Amino acid sequence: MAELEAGTTRRARPLSPHLQIYKPMLTMMMSIVHRITGAELYFGALLLAWWLIAAATGPNAYASFEWFMSTLIGRVILFGYTWALMHHMLGGIRHLIWDTLHGLDPAKRELLTLSTLIGSIALTLLLWLIGYLANGGPQ
Amino acid sequence: MREPLHMRTPMRRVRGLGAAHSGTVQFWHQRLTSVAGIPLTIGLVLIVIALLGRSHAAAVQILGSPLIAIALLLFIINSAYHMWIGMQEIILDYVHGEKWKLVSLMANTFYVVIVTFAAVYAILKLSFGV
Numbered sequence: 560m561a562e563l564e565a566g567t568t569r570r571a572r573p574l575s576p577h578l579q580i581y582k583p584m585l586t587m588m589m590s591i592v593h594r595i596t597g598a599e600l601y602f603g604a605l606l607l608a609w610w611l612i613a614a615a616t617g618p619n620a621y622a623s624f625e626w627f628m629s630t631l632i633g634r635v636i637l638f639g640y641t642w643a644l645m646h647h648m649l650g651g652i653r654h655l656i657w658d659t660l661h662g663l664d665p666a667k668r669e670l671l672t673l674s675t676l677i678g679s680i681a682l683t684l685l686l687w688l689i690g691y692l693a694n695g696g697p698q
Numbered sequence: 699m700r701e702p703l704h705m706r707t708p709m710r711r712v713r714g715l716g717a718a719h720s721g722t723v724q725f726w727h728q729r730l731t732s733v734a735g736i737p738l739t740i741g742l743v744l745i746v747i748a749l750l751g752r753s754h755a756a757a758v759q760i761l762g763s764p765l766i767a768i769a770l771l772l773f774i775i776n777s778a779y780h781m782w783i784g785m786q787e788i789i790l791d792y793v794h795g796e797k798w799k800l801v802s803l804m805a806n807t808f809y810v811v812i813v814t815f816a817a818v819y820a821i822l823k824l825s826f827g828v
Contacts, residue, residue, distance in 0.1 A: 598788065601781045604813050607774070611820035614761055615827065618754040648739050651732045658729065686743065693750040 589672045593650040596643040603640045641686055646679035724783050731780035738773040745770065762824035770821050778814040782806060 581587065613624040627633045653675050656662050662671050745766055749757050760766055789802045 594788065597781070597784045600777075601785055604777065604781065604817075608813050608817040608820070611761070611770075611817050611824070614754070614757055615820040615823040621754040621757065644739060644743075648736060652736065655729065655732065686747070689747055690750055693747060695751065 585676075586668055586672045589650060589676060593647060593654070596647040596650070599639065599643040600647055603636075603643065606636065606640060638683070638687065642679060642683040645682040645686075646675070649675040649678050649682075724786070728780065728783050728787075731776050731783070734772075734776050735780060738769065738776055741769040742773050758824055761821065764825070767821050767825045771818060774814060774817045774821070778810050782810040785810075 610624055613620040628637055653662075653671050656671065657668075662668055745760075749760060752760070761770070785806045786803060789799065789806060793799045793802050
């Protein structure tokens with residue numbers, strides 16, 4: 560029994576084929592992007608915390624935060640955060656639909672995945688347009 | 699060979715528990731927090747839009763008003779749990795060594811707790827503070 564147990568644990572088990580042998584597909588790429596955007600939002604939480612702490616600290620701290628967000632790097636980070644938030648939210652809705660076993664056939668799953676990608680880009684641009692107009696628009 | 703403590707095989711003891719050794723409860727909680735996250739995210743976006751271009755004094759007044767503060771607190775706590783589970787899932791997928799797995803899982807918890815407490819404290823100060 561002991562020999563048998565040791566033998567079964569040491570024998571090399573067959574491995575399932577990994578990512579690189581598959582042709583990249585939209586559903587697969589967006590699954591990866593869902594995880595990446597999730598990780599981005601994880602670190603983007605620092606931004607949210609900074610914003611709230613700055614507001615709670617006082618006008619100077621708040622001005623520093625606003626200054627950073629007005630720089631090119633700040634704008635790029637905020638734009639990336641907006642898109643990651645929208646994409647992760649729509650991707651999450653897609654996964655919730657799939658959890659109910661709806662929309663899983665080849666045509667529907669491609670359509671759903673494509674619409675979350677287009678939807679996230681459209682929502683991001685819309686939010687930034689609103690932000691641009693709220694900040695005074697073209698001056 | 700160790701004496702078996704009971705009749706269950708090692709396979710039976712671990713089956714269904716996964717890499718986190720705690721079953722599927724986090725799978726369910728991840729769905730629960732994702733559903734809650736949809737309206738809360740929309741709320742956050744609306745709050746941020748409402749604050750654009752406003753002075754610090756106006757921003758403080760809005761952030762500290764009860765409904766806004768409650769919406770933000772719910773977003774932060776819900777997101778914290780959601781991202782804690784999510785990062786744990788990523789760590790369990792990619793970090794295989796027991797030592798680094800343990801270190802990463804601890805770092806994940808510390809990070810989430812610190813960021814969450816900081817954000818929650820800020821909102822409470824905006825609501826009740828001087």
